[in-house]
Amino acid sequence: MVLVVERRDAKNGQPEILGVGRLSKLHGPNEAEFALTIGDQCQNHGLGTQLLRMLVQVGRDEKLERITATILPDNREMQHVARKAGFEVSHETGAGEVLAQLRL
Numbered sequence: 001m002v003l004v005v006e007r008r009d010a011k012n013g014q015p016e017i018l019g020v021g022r023l024s025k026l027h028g029p030n031e032a033e034f035a036l037t038i039g040d041q042c043q044n045h046g047l048g049t050q051l052l053r054m055l056v057q058v059g060r061d062e063k064l065e066r067i068t069a070t071i072l073p074d075n076r077e078m079q080h081v082a083r084k085a086g087f088e089v090s091h092e093t094g095a096g097e098v099l100a101q102l103r104l
């Protein structure tokens with residue numbers, strides 16, 4: 001499932017993609033991974049938080065048991081957004097990343 005944030009340019013009416021959120025079902029377990037990207041000029045306006053909340057709702061609607069993401073340790077912004085959406089964010093693992101997980 002992919003959610004796209006789009007707006008129309010006020011001058012020329014052309015559509016412009018501001019951000020993308022993806023929820024990818026894993027093979028086997030009843031789980032999915034999320035990934036988010038918001039364009040540099042649109043960050044810190046709440047779009048990432050809103051997209052992640054919508055992806056969580058999709059996961060609930062799909063009756064998934066868990067949603068996860070692996071995040072780089074220095075990506076404090078993504079860890080903060082995940083915590084705000086209810087995810088537990090672990091300490092850095094030996095693999096050099098942190099795990100965000102939400103049981104639904």
Ligand SMILES: CC(C)(COP(=O)(O)OP(=O)(O)OC[C@H]1O[C@@H](n2cnc3c(N)ncnc32)[C@H](O)[C@@H]1OP(=O)(O)O)[C@@H](O)C(=O)NCCC(=O)NCCS
Nearest residue numbers: 035036037038043044045046047048049069076077078080
């Ligand atoms: C991570 C990302 C998706 C967040 O999207 P966004 O639209 O900027 O997020 P929001 O505006 O909803 O929220 C940003 C929050 O981070 C906080 N924040 C900003 N910089 C921060 C920092 N250095 N450390 C901690 N928190 C920070 C903001 O204060 C805000 O929190 P608040 O609403 O409680 O004040 C976006 O920065 C991005 O696309 N980054 C590059 C791609 C990436 O890292 N994706 C994650 C891979 S899963």
